[in-house]
Amino acid sequence: xxxxxxxxxxxxxxxxxxxxxxxxxxxxxxxxxxxxxxxxxxxxxxxxxxxxxxxxxxxxxxxxxxxxxxxxxxxxxxxxxxxxxxxxxxxxxxxxxxxxxxxxxxxxxxxxxxxxxxxxxxxxxxxxxxxxxxxxxxxxxxxxxxxxxxxxxxxxxxxxxxxxxxxxxxxxxxxxxxxxxxxxxxxxxxxxxxxxxxxxxxxxxxxxxxxxxxx
Ligand SMILES: [Zn+2]
Numbered sequence: 129x130x131x132x133x134x135x136x137x138x139x140x141x142x143x144x145x146x147x148x149x150x151x152x153x154x155x156x157x158x159x160x161x162x163x164x165x166x167x168x169x170x171x172x173x174x175x176x177x178x179x180x181x182x183x184x185x186x187x188x189x190x191x192x193x194x195x196x197x198x199x200x201x202x203x204x205x206x207x208x209x210x211x212x213x214x215x216x217x218x219x220x221x222x223x224x225x226x227x228x229x230x231x232x233x234x235x236x237x238x239x240x241x242x243x244x245x246x247x248x249x250x251x252x253x254x255x256x257x258x259x260x261x262x263x264x265x266x267x268x269x270x271x272x273x274x275x276x277x278x279x280x281x282x283x284x285x286x287x288x289x290x291x292x293x294x295x296x297x298x299x300x301x302x303x304x305x306x307x308x309x310x311x312x313x314x315x316x317x318x319x320x321x322x323x324x325x326x327x328x329x330x331x332x333x334x335x336x337x338x339x340x341x342x343x
Contacts, residue, residue: 159187162194197269197270199265202265204262204280211254216251220247221248223260228264229268232270232271232301234303235307239300239303241300243296245280245293247294248330249291251289274318276297278295281321290323291323292322292323295320295321296318298317299315
């Protein structure tokens with residue numbers, strides 16, 4: 129079978145075990161195509177693509193970009209289903225300060241920051257690391273921060289059917305920081321809420337908890 133968009137990283141499920149083995153693999157045909165284009169980009173920028181420091185750059189960039197966009201091959205629903213457990217716990221579950229690295233689809237420059245995710249279980253919980261994996265799944269694509277925020281929320285809502293989900297993302301965009309009027313310290317915050325988090329008391333409690341510093 130020919131893969132439409134081969135990933136930089138494959139997560140293969142280990143049998144009888146709910147964990148994943150990480151294997152780096154790059155599709156040769158895709159790498160070669162990207163190498164040709166990145167060489168063209170270097171020349172288009174007025175560089176000598178054959179000078180020592182740049183000889184291997186197209187290949188490095190090709191592999192880096194395949195890794196950075198491997199989220200297209202990840203399935204957030206499958207990640208959550210792989211560790212979905214019956215549980216009567218029905219208090220808010222919060223995973224905060226999840227590191228996030230993505231690429232703005234308008235400039236193909238990185239944006240990076242933190243995601244804070246919460247849900248209120250309704251009979252099912254998932255592994256905490258799976259929440260971070262879901263963030264990764266959507267971050268490792270060409271993205272806009274607003275869409276990613278909703279995609280994370282939807283994946284959790286649809287898979288675990290909790291009483292509510294909350295997602296807050298704070299990120300700095302290099303396309304804002306490096307270009308034009310450099311805004312070095314601006315942070316963009318996006319949020320999405322469903323179910324009980326639409327209630328302002330629950331939402332305020334979540335926002336208080338993610339901003340609280342543990343002493
Ligand atoms: Zn941008």
